[in-house]
Amino acid sequence: MAEEMRIVLRNYGKIDPLKIDDYMAAGGYKSLEKARSMKQTEVIEEVKKSNLRGRGGAGFNAGMKWNFSYQVQSEEKYVVCNADEGEPGTYKDRIIMENDPQSVIEGMAICGYAIGSKKGYIYCRGEYPYVVDTLNQAIAQAKAKGVLGDFDVEVRMGGGAYVCGEESALIESIEGHRGEPRFKPPFPPVIGLWQKPTIVNNVETFANIPIIIEKGGDWYKAIGAPNYPGTKVLTLTGDVNNRTFFEVPTNTTIREVIFGLGGGIAGGKKFKAVQIGGTSGGFIPESNLDTSIDFDSMNSIGAVLGSGAVFVMDESRDIVDVVARIAKFFEHESCGKCSPCREGTKRMHEMMERLNAGEGSAEDVELLGRLGKVMSVACLCGLGQAAPAPVLTTIKNFNADYQAKFN
Amino acid sequence: MANYEDIISKYQDLPGGIIEAYHALQREYSYIPEDAVRVAAEVFGIPTAKAWGVATFYSYFKVGKRGKNVIRICESAPCHVAGAAEVIAALEKELGIKMGDTTPDGKFTLELCECVGQCQATPVITVNSKPYGDMTPEKVAGVLAEYR
Numbered sequence: 219m220a221e222e223m224r225i226v227l228r229n230y231g232k233i234d235p236l237k238i239d240d241y242m243a244a245g246g247y248k249s250l251e252k253a254r255s256m257k258q259t260e261v262i263e264e265v266k267k268s269n270l271r272g273r274g275g276a277g278f279n280a281g282m283k284w285n286f287s288y289q290v291q292s293e294e295k296y297v298v299c300n301a302d303e304g305e306p307g308t309y310k311d312r313i314i315m316e317n318d319p320q321s322v323i324e325g326m327a328i329c330g331y332a333i334g335s336k337k338g339y340i341y342c343r344g345e346y347p348y349v350v351d352t353l354n355q356a357i358a359q360a361k362a363k364g365v366l367g368d369f370d371v372e373v374r375m376g377g378g379a380y381v382c383g384e385e386s387a388l389i390e391s392i393e394g395h396r397g398e399p400r401f402k403p404p405f406p407p408v409i410g411l412w413q414k415p416t417i418v419n420n421v422e423t424f425a426n427i428p429i430i431i432e433k434g435g436d437w438y439k440a441i442g443a444p445n446y447p448g449t450k451v452l453t454l455t456g457d458v459n460n461r462t463f464f465e466v467p468t469n470t471t472i473r474e475v476i477f478g479l480g481g482g483i484a485g486g487k488k489f490k491a492v493q494i495g496g497t498s499g500g501f502i503p504e505s506n507l508d509t510s511i512d513f514d515s516m517n518s519i520g521a522v523l524g525s526g527a528v529f530v531m532d533e534s535r536d537i538v539d540v541v542a543r544i545a546k547f548f549e550h551e552s553c554g555k556c557s558p559c560r561e562g563t564k565r566m567h568e569m570m571e572r573l574n575a576g577e578g579s580a581e582d583v584e585l586l587g588r589l590g591k592v593m594s595v596a597c598l599c600g601l602g603q604a605a606p607a608p609v610l611t612t613i614k615n616f617n618a619d620y621q622a623k624f625n
Numbered sequence: 626m627a628n629y630e631d632i633i634s635k636y637q638d639l640p641g642g643i644i645e646a647y648h649a650l651q652r653e654y655s656y657i658p659e660d661a662v663r664v665a666a667e668v669f670g671i672p673t674a675k676a677w678g679v680a681t682f683y684s685y686f687k688v689g690k691r692g693k694n695v696i697r698i699c700e701s702a703p704c705h706v707a708g709a710a711e712v713i714a715a716l717e718k719e720l721g722i723k724m725g726d727t728t729p730d731g732k733f734t735l736e737l738c739e740c741v742g743q744c745q746a747t748p749v750i751t752v753n754s755k756p757y758g759d760m761t762p763e764k765v766a767g768v769l770a771e772y773r
Contacts, residue, residue: 306701306740344648344685345741347754374641375648377683380739394641394669396682412640455703455744462745497702497740527744529703543705547739553682 220474223441224465225449226425229318235352238359241320247365249428253328254367261332262288265427267435269447274300274383274420275495275524276600277446277513280427286407287333287415295335296416297326299424300388301342301349304380305496306547307527310451311421313463315342315349318425319356323371325424328431329417330369338371339411341388344378380551384599385418386410387553398555399599422451442468443512450511450526456492457484457532466511473507476530487532491616495524497544498604500611501537520611522604537619541608542570548605559602562593566609573623583620587613629661633668643669643679647686655734655753656691684738692727692734694772699749701740707747708761713737715762716750719769732773 224230233240241247253261266281287295299322303311315322326338342350353373360366379397381387386400389411410416426448430438439447451465452475459481466475476482476492483489491501494511500521502509509515516523531540545567552563569586572578590606597603613620632649636642643665650657657680666676680688687695696716700709717723720733727734743749746758750768757768 303742304740307703307744308740309742309744312742343742344683345751345754375645376685377644377647378685378738379683391644392641394643394679396678453744455747456706461747493702531706535706540702540706543700544702547701550684550739 220466220470220478222464222479223449223467225429225441226314226321226422226451227317227465228429229321230313231317233318235317235319236355236359238320238356238363238365241318242363242365245432246320246428247324247363249431250324250327250331250365253331253431258288258332258334261328261431264435265332265430268430268438269435269444270423270426270430270438271446271513272420273422273426273450273526275305275522277523280419280423283407283419284329284332284417286405287335287417290408290415292334292415294337294412294414295333296411296414297330297333297335297338298385298388298392298411298416298418299326299338299340299421300383300385300418301340301346301421302376302383302388303421303525304343304383305498305525305527307453307455307493307529308496308525309453310463310526312346312349313451314421314425315346316352319353320360321425321428322421323356323360323366325419325427326371327366327369328427329419329424333415333417335415335417336368336370338369339392340371340373341376341382341392342373343376347375350375379553380547381553381599381601384601387599388418389416396553398553399601401598442470443510443515445514446512446523450523452511452526452528454480454528454530456530457487457535458482458528458530459484468512469510471508471510472502472528475511475528476507480528480530483530483532485532487534489530490533490535491531491537491612493529493531493608494527495522496527497529497547498522498601498607499524499527500607501541501615502611503615520614522607537612537616538570538574538623541612542567542574544608545570548601552601552605556596556598556602558593558596559598559605562589562597562602563605565589566593566606570609573620576623579624583613629658629664630668633661633665637668643671643676644683647680647683651686655693655695656687656689659689662688690727693732694752695734695736697736697738697741697751698724699739699741699747699751700737703744704740704748709748711762712748712750712760712765715765719765733769
């Protein structure tokens with residue numbers, strides 16, 4: 219039986235998020251103080267050693283990323299917190315920021331010290347104006363207490379563009395432009411916001427930092443799966459009894475998440491599919507449920523951990539209908555900068571609608587497969603590269619649903 | 626016009642501040658007036674085309690009139706399977722307008738949107754960004770009454 223383990227949400231329900239004194243009484247800002255007594259390279263080394271990998275979906279080693287920025291000689295550097303969570307079915311960053319905003323700010327300040335930056339931005343999605351208020355209050359309290367020293371944090375509000383979760387698009391948006399991804403390299407840790415070295419990390423990644431500095435990288439890396447240690451905050455949606463959030467060690471299996479913590483399928487129905495990682499994640503069949511949720515294990519079954527969204531579908535669900543809806547999402551959210559994505563998401567949606575209406579053919583399925591493969595390698599950014607995943611994985615794992623549409 | 630400039634110029638010295646200025650305009654008007662885009666271009670010293678390009682890129686912004694209360698219905702996959710379509714039908718029936726339209730009295734606009742991050746309570750709608758979860762057709766009239 220899977221059990222929760224709260225590291226990121228260690229203060230959830232225990233402190234008043236709008237009282238910095240509560241956070242400090244729980245040990246808050248001691249890690250920042252400790253970090254500042256260490257050498258910058260020692261801080262980076264500790265984060266590297268923990269093997270904390272980015273919680274936004276890309277899974278890059280956070281300490282290594284920090285090191286890239288640290289090594290660049292620059293008067294100005296930036297720390298950016300990616301709070302633009304837009305993956306449908308995901309709300310873990312909101313839970314973290316609403317309940318423990320100071321842990322995120324402290325994590326950013328530690329990063330700022332480590333790389334040599336005095337300015338941080340939290341880019342919070344436009345759909346969360348109430349979270350923006352919480353963050354602004356938390357920042358004001360931290361400044362009034364003087365705990366941040368010379369590190370400044372400012373909140374910027376997104377405009378409802380999913381693509382701005384991509385770090386270079388997010389940077390463009392902070393600069394006041396259309397949120398279109400940049401060509402890479404150079405990568406943001408070297409040339410980012412206003413052409414300066416910039417670390418963009420997810421909310422959950424930053425929330426992990428204070429406790430890593432407090433307890434050490436060795437402590438952290440012993441938790442969960444060795445290739446992706448620590449915990450992951452998951453949000454359960456769809457046909458599952460407990461539609462809520464859980465924080466679990468990363469060696470927990472999908473089956474334990476859905477049937478243990480999730481309480482199984484609602485209404486006494488049978489399991490059919492689960493899509494993990496948000497709307498760009500692969501669809502997983504019953505046969506793969508004993509996979510652990512860590513980054514590499516998920517990749518090995520052709521799926522992703524992504525943002526940690528767990529969208530469960532019961533036996534009554536029409537997979538083609540759900541994927542057609544998802545295809546519409548990607549057509550809507552494609553920024554239009556590169557043609558494989560702009561045209562690809564449009565045609566993909568068109569074909570999925572045709573199939574869903576019972577007007578498609580086996581040829582459409584074949585074409586979808588080819589288009590999906592092209593997009594996954596030819597699109598400029600992660601949006602277009604991941605957009606075909608729901609289509610490709612359902613053609614593979616739930617082909618009967620497609621067949622039923624034209625037989 | 627002067628009023629637009631008052632709102633926008635508060636963000637003039639903020640690097641990349643045009644997006645914050647657009648948010649401020651929307652808080653005031655519930656949309657971005659077309660003339661305000663021209664004013665923003667002047668204040669930030671960028672071509673009007675660019676100011677227009679930014680304003681129309683983001684789905685949270687709407688250039689051109691919409692109702693005082695903006696109702697958005699999430700149609701992302703988790704809300705879709707939880708019955709968003711029935712809620713959409715109930716909203717359209719109750720207000721007598723279709724998705725994307727505004728009531729003749731200018732009080733309500735209906736819009737589809739993607740995930741608003743309140744997925745513990747699907748399907749979700751928002752009214753002026755305030756979320757209402759576990760929506761059913763039966764709950765629609767009650768929510769609207771708060772804004773009528």
